Amino acid sequence: MTSKDSEKCNRAAVYAEPGTVKTEVVELPIPTPGPGEILVRLLYSGVCHTDYAFCMNKISSLPVPTAKGQVGGHEGVGEVVAQGAGVDFPEVGEKVGIKFAADACLSCTNCLEGFETGCSKLKVSGYYTPGTFQQYCLSTARYATPIPEGIDLVTAAPLMCGGITVYASLKRSRVQSGDWVLVSGAGGGLGHLAIQYAKVMGARVLALDIGSKEALCREVGADNFIDVLQLSAEQLASRVGEITSGGAKIAMICTGNVQAYEQALSWLGFRGTLICLGIPDKEGALRPEISRMIDREIRIQEPFSAYKASNRLEAKECLEIAARKGIKVHSQLRKLEELSDVFQEMEDGKVKGRVVLDLS
Numbered sequence: 001m002t003s004k005d006s007e008k009c010n011r012a013a014v015y016a017e018p019g020t021v022k023t024e025v026v027e028l029p030i031p032t033p034g035p036g037e038i039l040v041r042l043l044y045s046g047v048c049h050t051d052y053a054f055c056m057n058k059i060s061s062l063p064v065p066t067a068k069g070q071v072g073g074h075e076g077v078g079e080v081v082a083q084g085a086g087v088d089f090p091e092v093g094e095k096v097g098i099k100f101a102a103d104a105c106l107s108c109t110n111c112l113e114g115f116e117t118g119c120s121k122l123k124v125s126g127y128y129t130p131g132t133f134q135q136y137c138l139s140t141a142r143y144a145t146p147i148p149e150g151i152d153l154v155t156a157a158p159l160m161c162g163g164i165t166v167y168a169s170l171k172r173s174r175v176q177s178g179d180w181v182l183v184s185g186a187g188g189g190l191g192h193l194a195i196q197y198a199k200v201m202g203a204r205v206l207a208l209d210i211g212s213k214e215a216l217c218r219e220v221g222a223d224n225f226i227d228v229l230q231l232s233a234e235q236l237a238s239r240v241g242e243i244t245s246g247g248a249k250i251a252m253i254c255t256g257n258v259q260a261y262e263q264a265l266s267w268l269g270f271r272g273t274l275i276c277l278g279i280p281d282k283e284g285a286l287r288p289e290i291s292r293m294i295d296r297e298i299r300i301q302e303p304f305s306a307y308k309a310s311n312r313l314e315a316k317e318c319l320e321i322a323a324r325k326g327i328k329v330h331s332q333l334r335k336l337e338e339l340s341d342v343f344q345e346m347e348d349g350k351v352k353g354r355v356v357l358d359l360s
């Protein structure tokens, strides 16, 4: 058991003044699981850009602004310490994860089709549902993600969002063994995971990023690398064509960089698929030319961002693959008290690797 009998309260980081990076560590009561719920003693939580965006009220499409006192976070992992009425599984002592989608109805058409994040009853961890920046978190038992043996929890935490996002999008792209997958922004948080999941799925990976990221990209498995700062758009397209013998089968844009979106379609070969993951600052960067789309039969996969990622099956598969294949996460461990600093570093673009909060 990792729950400590001595713990009488639940340390949590709350958004103190939504619209600013200010957070505060407070002591909350340890919640009691209701029917169908489990209580999870969280040990680690990743910090995602979406958490920063919730704290800053930067997501304009949300129905209402983030509430003051909200416990954020949606990449939590820990151990079940109590079950509510009617819960058989997961059992006390099992390791589970809590992801962005905290619960869905599982009965509507979207849920039945596996698009649980499209459920109108969706509950979101860290936005009007207490999230994972706390030691004790309730979860609907049916919605907790099982964490398999063979993966350490510091690694598992950031996979609950970034890992699931890249895995689910690759799976939906129907990538096949030997396909060339181009990853743009390959040395970043999503990008370095995209390289690894694409390799596990049998693809060859061409990584695009700035030169200082080459070592990381190759270390996690990229077959080839192009420094995007060294070539013009035309030179880059032609180099991609040479390496991939006519263009990539799949291009994953893991950056919000506008130039990447402007050039993305020129990197694809016949029947290529574009996967949009990074969100650019301005709209209009991606300009599909119908003649090129028809000529090359190019497909733009339904875009979904990190905060809309995946159903329960994709989350489970993502973690199982990570445990079996040794997916590595470039991360740094920080304290709960440092969350405001972390958000400030995100604002300043200074975060190196994924931040994981130690909740012990």
Ligand SMILES: [Zn+2]
Binding pocket: 048, 049, 050, 051, 074, 100, 161, 162, 306, 307
């Ligand atoms: Zn996230």
Ligand SMILES: [Zn+2]
Binding pocket: 104, 105, 106, 107, 108, 109, 110, 111, 116, 118, 119, 120, 121
């Ligand atoms: Zn539903």
